[in-house]
Amino acid sequence: MKKFFHELNKGIFIENPTFRLALGLCPTLAVSTSIVNGFGMGIAATFVLLGSNVIVSSVRDFIPKKIRIPCFIVIIATFVTIVELVMKAYFPALSKSLGIFVPLIVVNCVVLGRAEAFASRHGVVKSIFDGLGMGIGFTLALVLISAIREAFGNGTILGLVIVRSFEPALIFILAPGALLVIGVLIGIVNYMTDRCYTA
Amino acid sequence: MPSNNLTVTPSPHIKSPLSAKKIMYLVILSLLPAGIAGIYIFGLCSLKVMLISIISCVISEAVFLKLRNRDPKAILDGSAILTGLLLAYNMPPEIPFWIPIVGGVVSIVLGKQIFGGLGHNIFNPALVGRVFLQISWPVYMTTWKNPKWAIDAVSSATPLAKEGARGFSYLDLFLGNHGGSIGEVCILALIIGALFLIFTKIISFHIPASFIGTVMVLAWIFGGEGFFRGDFIFHLLTGGLVLGAFFMATDYVTCPLTRKGKIIFGIGCGVLTVLIRLRGSYPEGVSYAILFMNAVVPLIDRYTKTRVYGVSKK
Numbered sequence: 031m032k033k034f035f036h037e038l039n040k041g042i043f044i045e046n047p048t049f050r051l052a053l054g055l056c057p058t059l060a061v062s063t064s065i066v067n068g069f070g071m072g073i074a075a076t077f078v079l080l081g082s083n084v085i086v087s088s089v090r091d092f093i094p095k096k097i098r099i100p101c102f103i104v105i106i107a108t109f110v111t112i113v114e115l116v117m118k119a120y121f122p123a124l125s126k127s128l129g130i131f132v133p134l135i136v137v138n139c140v141v142l143g144r145a146e147a148f149a150s151r152h153g154v155v156k157s158i159f160d161g162l163g164m165g166i167g168f169t170l171a172l173v174l175i176s177a178i179r180e181a182f183g184n185g186t187i188l189g190l191v192i193v194r195s196f197e198p199a200l201i202f203i204l205a206p207g208a209l210l211v212i213g214v215l216i217g218i219v220n221y222m223t224d225r226c227y228t229a
Numbered sequence: 230m231p232s233n234n235l236t237v238t239p240s241p242h243i244k245s246p247l248s249a250k251k252i253m254y255l256v257i258l259s260l261l262p263a264g265i266a267g268i269y270i271f272g273l274c275s276l277k278v279m280l281i282s283i284i285s286c287v288i289s290e291a292v293f294l295k296l297r298n299r300d301p302k303a304i305l306d307g308s309a310i311l312t313g314l315l316l317a318y319n320m321p322p323e324i325p326f327w328i329p330i331v332g333g334v335v336s337i338v339l340g341k342q343i344f345g346g347l348g349h350n351i352f353n354p355a356l357v358g359r360v361f362l363q364i365s366w367p368v369y370m371t372t373w374k375n376p377k378w379a380i381d382a383v384s385s386a387t388p389l390a391k392e393g394a395r396g397f398s399y400l401d402l403f404l405g406n407h408g409g410s411i412g413e414v415c416i417l418a419l420i421i422g423a424l425f426l427i428f429t430k431i432i433s434f435h436i437p438a439s440f441i442g443t444v445m446v447l448a449w450i451f452g453g454e455g456f457f458r459g460d461f462i463f464h465l466l467t468g469g470l471v472l473g474a475f476f477m478a479t480d481y482v483t484c485p486l487t488r489k490g491k492i493i494f495g496i497g498c499g500v501l502t503v504l505i506r507l508r509g510s511y512p513e514g515v516s517y518a519i520l521f522m523n524a525v526v527p528l529i530d531r532y533t534k535t536r537v538y539g540v541s542k543k
Contacts (some may be wrong), residue, residue, distance in 0.1 A: 199331075199365035206364065210339065217343070 034159045041163025047140045048171035048212070049219040054140035057131050058172060058192065059208040065188050068176030070124045071131065074113045076165025078135050079144060081109035083161035086149040093150070102145040103136065110135045140168055173217075176210050179203060247431075249347070252481075253307030255431055259422035260314055260476060266405055266415035270376045271322035275411045276383030278320055278329050285333025308347045312336050315355035318412020319471060319516070320362070323374045328366060332358040352523045353483050355517045362368040363516070373408030402466035413469040420515075423475035432479040435491035436498075440474040441465065443499025451507060470502065473515035483523045490526075490533040497522045 047053045054075070061071045085105045086093075093101045114132050117125040125132065135141060144164055149157040181187055183202030201207045264395050267275040290309035294301045316332050336358030341350045362372045397407050405415030413419075426432045445461040452459020464470070478484060478498055498518045505514025 197366065199361075200367070201361055201364040204364060212345075214339075 034156065037156055037159040039165040039168075041160065041165070041167040043167070044223065045164075046167040046219065047143075047164055048168060048175075049216050050223070051143070052216070053143050054138050054168060055212070057134065057138060058135065058175060058212065059205065061131050061177055062172055062176035062208060062211075063203055064127075064180045064184070064186075065173060065176050066124065067127055067174035070117075070121065071128060072169025072172040074117065074128075074167070075135055075138060075140065075168055076162070077113055078106060078109040078138075079141050079161040079165045079168075080158065081112075082106045082141055082145055083149040083157040084154060085100055086145045087152060087154045087157035090150045098150065099142075099146070102142060102150075105144065106141050107136045120160075158195060163184060175208070175211050175215065179190075179207055183207055218227055235378055249308075250306045252431055253311050255429060256426065257307060257311050257314060259425045259431075260311075260318070262316065262418035262421045263412045263415055266418040267318070267322065267411035270405050270414060271374055271411065273357075274374075275317075275322040278322060278324060278411060279314060279317040279328070280330035282317035282320070282333050283310055283328055285330045286310070286313030286316070286337050288387055289322060289334045289337040290342070294346075297342070297346075299346070303347070306347065308341075308398060309337060312341070312354045312358075315477060316358045319355065319359040319410050319469065321370065321373050321409075322411050323372070324369055328362055328369055331365075331418050332362045335361045340436050348482055350482055351526075353477050353480050356520050356523075360520060362510075371439070373410075376406055380474070384511070399462055399466060402463070407467075409467075410469065413457070413472045416466055416471050417470045419475065423471070426475065426479075432475065433488070433491065435488055436484060436495040437474040438479050439492045439495025440478055440498045440502075443496045444470060444502050447499065447503040448506075451503065464503075464506070468513045469515040473502075473519055474498070477516075478519050478522075483526060485529045485533065487528050487530070487533045489532070489537055490529045493529050493533065494522050494526065497525065 041047065043050075045051055048055070048058055057071055057075070061067045065180045070119045082102070083103050086102060089101075089105075110133060113135070114125070117128075117132060144161060152160070177187065179202045181192065182199050183204075185191060185193070185198040197206075202211065254285065264275075267279075286309045287304055291301050294303055313333055313336075316336055317329060320329060320332070336354040338485055339352030339361070340352055340357030341347065344350045401407055403416045405417070407414060423432075423437065425435055430447060445465055448459045448464035449461040450459065452454055452464060476494075478495065482489045485491050498515075501518035502514045505517055506512055511517070
């Protein structure tokens, strides 16, 4: 049980996909303009990660090595289609604001990276925990980034105005703000991790 | 260090009397005429902006040095004061007081200290601050105040913006009798400071000359209706070109080391400035051009590496 917990845990902090592995940065930069968007994207990616990890790890012995990437893509695309249709049916507003980035989860490097680096080499149960951990880590990172960007760039948290006289800094909503926030957060997380390891 | 005459140190043994600290204070001195002109033209509100910006820079520098366990005495080297002053020169005089504060923090923390402090920054800190403010609060950063003796008290566009382009004589533009940022309007004062820097050999003329030359040639060719009819003197005298070319592009840390590299750097800045001025969505492009070329400096340095003395070229 302990090693399963380790797989779950590592995705959240030590190998956080956004801050430690620097994977999946393009949806991170693009959709983290508000907490709702960030959370929606995180959950969608988590679902796809979980699904693809399970399928990939259970059929890993049947996939020929040479064509494994196309096989992974087909499996991932299946789950992305499910997510996209569900989102369109039940959360039309979210689907509209995430736009092209939901179908683009197919080529999200977190999902593909986990399929290639973990699920195709480990058993089903371990892969479930890995996918879940990575998904939670990705979601947390997205929510953190989008909370900072929404608060500074729009003056709101979850759409509620915090301080009326606050003049939002537009840069945080625009692309350079995303890069600044991610850069600073990666710095802070690296610093914290270094301290955890050396201490 | 123990004072014994047998201490062996590596070369160079003859040291220049100019230290980084002295250079910083000389640059600040050379910027003073433009600041005094700004205060004279726009009134005491310019002085307020300068003070707030400098204090904000110095305090953030001190706090960050403390956080990084460095000697907080380093704030006395003048670089934070210089950054604050340059940042203030890039702002309109009647700006809400909190904008220079934010600008100072961003300049020092995101522009300088995060890269490792003085000498390690990739980008010119004052310009990082300015561009951050420009993108964040475009309205405040482009609400220009007219000179205090102008009859209509309505704030006007900078002459570079298309609607503000007419009605200024070259003399007005040269003396700073028009709306603009605090430190960029009075070309006369800036040139006095720039000549001082060039004659004391603190900056070389390569970057400003190639920068301004490129802007003037390109503005002459492409700036008007049809080719070769652009008003290049207008492009020289408006906006932050003189301030940027002499005082910001020549920052030691963020410009190339070799002469050839400096000329390439200046030409690049000039081309980008004209591109942004004539084709971009912003009226002024000097700061973006310099920042962009700052990013290319390592590449230029590598390309223009000089031959080591005594070693054949191949």
